[in-house]
Amino acid sequence: MSHEPVENDPIADPPPLEEELVAYLDGELDAQAERRIEQLLAADPTVRETLRQLEHTWELLDDLGAADVDETFTRTTLEMVAVEAEEEVRQVTAELPRRRGWRLAMQLGGLGAAALAGFLAVALLRPDPNRQLLEDLPVLENLDQYEQVGDIQFLEMLREAHLFEKEDGHGT
Template sequence: MSKEPSSVDSASLEEQLSAYLDGELDDEATRQIEQRLACDPQIRKTLQDLERTWQILDTLDEAEVDESFTRTTLEMVAVAAEEDVQRQAAEAPRLRRRRVLVALTWLAGAAAVGFMAVALGWPNPNRQLLEDLPVVERLEQYRQIGDFEFLDALYREGMFVEEGNDES
């Protein structure tokens, strides 16, 4: 099993214990922490460690910060914010061009798909003419033959040899 859930629980417990030490918990949460402290020596040890940590931190000297430090820090923040604004302003036309190009690409793709759908799905009026072209090319020969009965009589007499069916 992974140790991550216990470390998350541990971090959550330390946050609750820290809030308990600072007096930031409501009555119900305070009561629950006190019950856990009464039952679990490990939690009591964690609370004692936190108390010692706070005591050690209280013994440290507070850093003195003069007005120039504050002013310098605020100036640095203002300069960084100004640089961000300038960078965003410089990138705006490029982003706008990119959006337009993407939109045009999608539009061209949709147009191409639409054209292909129409080209493949729309009936071609010349298609029938192309299919009938061999008949049209020999139309004079067919007119000389006469009617269907004549062709049928020739066929019955064996005048036509079908492909792949050589009887000779």
């Protein structure tokens, strides 16, 4: 059974000024903080009213006196604290495998992302040796014919003679 503070609960989460005023009443402030509170009290009637209400509360608490409790109360209170602590340990222990699994999944995901980034970097940045082969494919397909020509000058003479022009009038 966990007692978590309700949001905006003034008892569970008092404003910082009230905490300082309580410390002022208890004499727990250092000299500098005490002077600052006294300056606030002199300048702000709202702060003075808050301090007056806190002093009144302290007086009422003093009038109540200390409650007499027997050993049973102390024992049951300690038992309740122990049960609460055991429950918290059980909850934390139950969450550990889930946290470990989540952490492992995140690590594996990061590793996979790094591997993918590395693969893409290599694939995009490294020159593809097959690309050059594809560009040279027409030459390679006719290599036997080109080897029989023997000399480039002979091919240039044929081109200048316009013997191999296409029907549309453009030479290749």
